[in-house]
């Protein structure tokens with residue numbers, strides 16, 4: 001989605017959290033018995049022993065201690081880690097939805113206000129996360145002012161626990177577009193700072209030319225919004241980002257790739273990295289090219305823009321052709337795409353003024369933090385992706401890439417006791433009440449999913465039992481990107 005610069009009337013700038021993973025004392029012990037546990041080494045029949053807020057043991061026939069939860073017939077999965085959310089101001093409702101859908105860690109973008117520096121915007125969000133979230137939240141720092149952000153700011157992001165920072169190659173109209181020159185300069189600084197650079201890949205200049213042409217023909221509304229952001233604009237921006245990363249040896253994470261053209265660029269860049277005769281990168285510090293897809297691009301195609309409620313599906317980049325959808329699933333299956341996010345937008349963005357319909361305000365940006373994991377499991381298994389691969393892209397890989405692994409995204413001794421008991425024999429009909437995030441709409445409504453999120457534990461506490469939220473405890477905290485190590 002596009003960011004929005006909004007005036008914040010009242011905010012605090014507080015200290016950066018020093019120990020961002022709280023030692024949560026859920027004094028009780030719990031044993032989950034009889035399930036198939038998806039561990040980093042594969043799926044095994046095992047029991048899981050939880051001591052307080054941490055996993056103590058994963059073993060067959062473990063000694064039963066404390067409360068016993070029967071998971072017979074179910075899979076026990078690490079709680080989902082959503083790498084891409086825009087929680088905006090309402091992180092309470094959005095993280096509640098995440099919890100009910102089995103996502104126990106959310107990585108959200110900051111939203112610096114007008115007149116607020118990108119660094120102050122980051123610090124404000126860290127402070128706001130000290131209470132009220134239902135699951136743990138990590139932060140990616142938005143860079144809305146790429147011309148003025150400096151190396152010191154990037155170091156402060158890193159020291160403050162940011163998981164990454166994000167640049168935009170479009171949205172000149174919002175004043176946040178990053179030039180090619182700054183892209184290279186900021187990637188170089190990111191390499192020096194050891195921070196991951198995220199890039200929103202749409203070429204703003206190309207879009208601007210297409211929009212001017214559409215406006216000259218008096219086109220407004222859904223179709224011109226979609227048609228002025230074609231896959232070529234994404235392909236170009238992806239190629240530019242990968243080239244810049246290659247020049248600077250940056251770790252570059254491309255958000256919400258949506259087209260065959262985009263994933264082909266990622267494959268090409270990876271193939272071209274110089275390798276020795278053993279297939280290892282020749283450079284001691286090679287560039288890394290990481291790619292994300294978001295759920296809606298896997299589940300819907302642009303046919304919905306011909307339907308009766310076309311504006312409900314507005315998002316940037318827009319939904320693509322059925323061939324692009326197939327390409328994204330292939331890329332998810334063969335490893336070209338590393339992660340699946342929701343791009344959950346708690347508050348949608350108005351269409352650019354020149355494309356707005358005169359009598360009707362249209363918005364873009366989709367909600368989906370709650371639906372992400374259950375929909376992905378259902379659709380992915382229907383397409384014969386292994387459950388282990390689906391867990392990798394929806395939990396383990398996001399945690400690993402953003403410095404949270406194996407504390408998050410893994411079921412191993414010492415990991416946080418954030419887990420999901422998922423019943424493959426169950427069904428889930430997505431209704432207004434499912435994964436209620438307070439946005440009032442879900443494009444996933446009406447879908448019948450294979451499987452059911454039965455129980456969800458966060459920090460060792462069972463907050464969802466038999467599909468119902470049973471404890472209204474906002475125990476989530478800010479989680480720093482350096483918090484992944486166990487100990």
Ligand SMILES: [Zn+2]
Nearest residue numbers: 001084086343
């Ligand atoms: Zn987004």
